[in-house]
Amino acid sequence: MENVRYEKRGHTGLITLDKAADLNALNAAFIQEINNALDQAEQDEDVYVLILTGTGKAFIAGADIAEMYEKDRAAIMEWSALGSGLNLRLENMKIPVIAAINGYALGGGLELALACDIRLASQSVKLGLPETSLGVICGAGGTQRLPRIVGEGMAKELIFTADVIDARQALNIGLVNRIVPAEDLMDAAFQIADAIGKNGPIAIRAAKKAIAFSNVSSIEEGCHFEREVFSRLFETEDQKIGMGGFLRKEKNVTFKNR
Numbered sequence: 001m002e003n004v005r006y007e008k009r010g011h012t013g014l015i016t017l018d019k020a021a022d023l024n025a026l027n028a029a030f031i032q033e034i035n036n037a038l039d040q041a042e043q044d045e046d047v048y049v050l051i052l053t054g055t056g057k058a059f060i061a062g063a064d065i066a067e068m069y070e071k072d073r074a075a076i077m078e079w080s081a082l083g084s085g086l087n088l089r090l091e092n093m094k095i096p097v098i099a100a101i102n103g104y105a106l107g108g109g110l111e112l113a114l115a116c117d118i119r120l121a122s123q124s125v126k127l128g129l130p131e132t133s134l135g136v137i138c139g140a141g142g143t144q145r146l147p148r149i150v151g152e153g154m155a156k157e158l159i160f161t162a163d164v165i166d167a168r169q170a171l172n173i174g175l176v177n178r179i180v181p182a183e184d185l186m187d188a189a190f191q192i193a194d195a196i197g198k199n200g201p202i203a204i205r206a207a208k209k210a211i212a213f214s215n216v217s218s219i220e221e222g223c224h225f226e227r228e229v230f231s232r233l234f235e236t237e238d239q240k241i242g243m244g245g246f247l248r249k250e251k252n253v254t255f256k257n258r
C-alpha cells in the first residue's frame with residue numbers, strides 16, 4: 001500500500017499520510033513521497049487549498065529516530081536539510097495549507113504542522129517538541145516557528161521541558177486554531193477549505209504572501225509591500241468579478257483565477 005495518498009475534491013487537494021507501522025515517522029524515502037504528493041498539488045492550477053492529515057493514532061510521531069541514530073554531524077546536516085526543506089516548501093506554497101492533526105504530532109511532526117497555515121486538532125492529539133529528551137533539538141524549523149506562533153516564553157517552556165501537551169492546552173496557547181471531535185476532523189478541514197476556496201484564489205495567494213512578509217519586515221515596509229500586492233490585484237479579472245458582483249447585488253460570484 002502507498003504510504004502517501006493524494007486526492008482532489010473540488011478545489012481542495014488532500015494528502016493523507018498512512019505509514020502506520022512507525023506512526024508516520026519521517027525518513028528520507030517518506031519525505032520524498034510527501035514531496036511527490038506536493039508536486040501533484042502544485043502542478044494543478046485548479047487546486048486552491050491543500051489539507052494534510054495522518055491516519056490512525058498519528059499525524060507524524062517525529063523524525064525517524066532509527067534512521068537518525070547512527071549519523072554523524074555531516075550526515076545529519078545533509079539529512080535535516082530534507083525535513084527543513086520540506087517545511088520551507090510547505091510554508092512557501094502559494095496556496096494555503098491546512099494541517100488536520102489527527103493524533104500524535106511530535107518533534108519533526110509538529111515542526112511540519114508549524115509550517116502549515118492553519119492547524120486543526122482532533123480531541124485526542126498529543127503535541128510536543130521532545131527532541132531535548134533525546135539529547136538534541138529541533139532540526140526542521142521548530143525553534144524558529146514555534147516562538148512566532150505561541151510566543152517566546154511558551155516556546156521555551158515546551159522545548160526545554162520536552163512536555164507533550166493535549167488539544168486543550170494547545171488551543172489555550174494558540175498552537176492550534178480549533179479542536180474538533182475526531183470523527184468531525186476531516187469535515188471541519190474541508191469546511192474551512194471550501195470557505196477559502198470560494199474566495200478569490202489570487203487574492204488568497206496574495207494574502208498569504210503579504211502575511212508571510214510581516215515576519216521579515218518593519219510595519220512601514222510591510223504596509224508598502226501590502227499596497228503593492230493590493231494594487232496588482234486590480235489588474236485581475238477576479239477583482240472585477242468580486243467587486244462587480246457586489247455592486248450588482250449578486251449573492252454568489254464565481255471567481256476565475258485570472
Ligand code: HXC
Nearest residue numbers: 021022023025061062063064065080083106107108139140
Ligand atoms: C522511529 C518510531 C517513531 C519515531 C514511533 N515509532 N515513533 N520510529 N522514529 N519518531 C515506531 C515505534 O518504534 C514502534 O515501532 C511503532 O512506531 C509504534 O510506536 P509505539 O511506541 O509502540 O507506540 P505507542 O506506545 O503508542 O507510543 C506512541 C509514541 C511513541 C508516544 C508516539 O512512539 C514515541 O514516543 N515516539 C517517539 C516520539 C519522538 O520522540 N519524536 C521526536 C523524534 S526526534 P515497533 O517496530 O516497535 O512497532 C525528531 C527530530 C526532528 O523528530 C528533526 C528534523 C530534522
